[in-house]
Amino acid sequence: MLISLHELEQHRVDFQEEIGADVIDFGEDIHQVQPLRSSGHADLVEERQGRRERIQDIRVVGDFSTRLEMNCARCLEPILRDVTGDFDLLYRPRGADSGVKDRTVPHDEAEVSYYTGDGVLLEDVLREQVLLAMPLKAVCREDCRGLCPHCGRNLNIEQCNCSEPLREPRWSALKEIKDKLQS
Ligand SMILES: [Zn+2]
Ligand SMILES: [Zn+2]
Structure with missing residues (x-):
């Protein structure tokens, strides 16, 4: 789902998505075995750069949950992990940062990423968030x-x-x- 800049210019975008197991590529070692559910909303945040220029950031707030299959870090047997999380992200147009020092950032709390083109692809947001939420070394059991x-x-x-x-x-x-x- 594309969270499009064009649509955001008219109104806030709410989403409730269920993404099938083969849509997002999490790499060779991780397989999604249940639908990835995510709900949330996106809106535009205007930032001022210097005196004149205004840029449009896209803020995406939401949560997700899914189940992944990966390998135990010690014995390599397949294991299942439920992964859930929430996010509050700010996407700034790529290139807007260059050479700017005085800027008002309305949402200090939000993490900043970048978008190009027409907007932000929700699948890209989720891919990154799921990978961040994953345990670094999952083991099948503590005493494996x-x-x-x-x-x-x-x-x-x-x-x-x-x-x-x-x-x-x-x-x-x-x-x-x-x-x-x-x-
Ligand atoms: Zn193990
Ligand atoms: Zn041996």
Whole structure:
């Protein structure tokens, strides 16, 4: 859905969208497995640059939710994650920033991005927001044992015979603390 500048010049735009699983490309490792729902509104915000010039920013406010499939960061098994969030974004015409120092920004709070052409594509907004809302390293479960670094076996499923057992530094540090507390 294009949030068009032309339409915004007439009135505020409300949206309530359900975007199918194959519309937005989240990259190779992330698959959307449920419709991405988003609702919100957009309106124009006029900014003054210097004395004369006025520029038109597009402010987009809304929320979203969907379910994604990705791989566990340790054992690489597929896992599902519900991702939700909300946003309040300001889109400034690309190029409007060059060489301007005194500007009144009516919405300090909003994050600033840029648009070109006729407006802002909601799908682009959502793609970025979903990726930002994703956990950096999702694991299938907190105590996932991951893959053996030597033979590659999934240690959640089977134990291998490699000589060095995989020990996470995090756990050994915890054990040290525990030992100290007990002594
Ligand atoms: Zn895992
Ligand atoms: Zn092994």
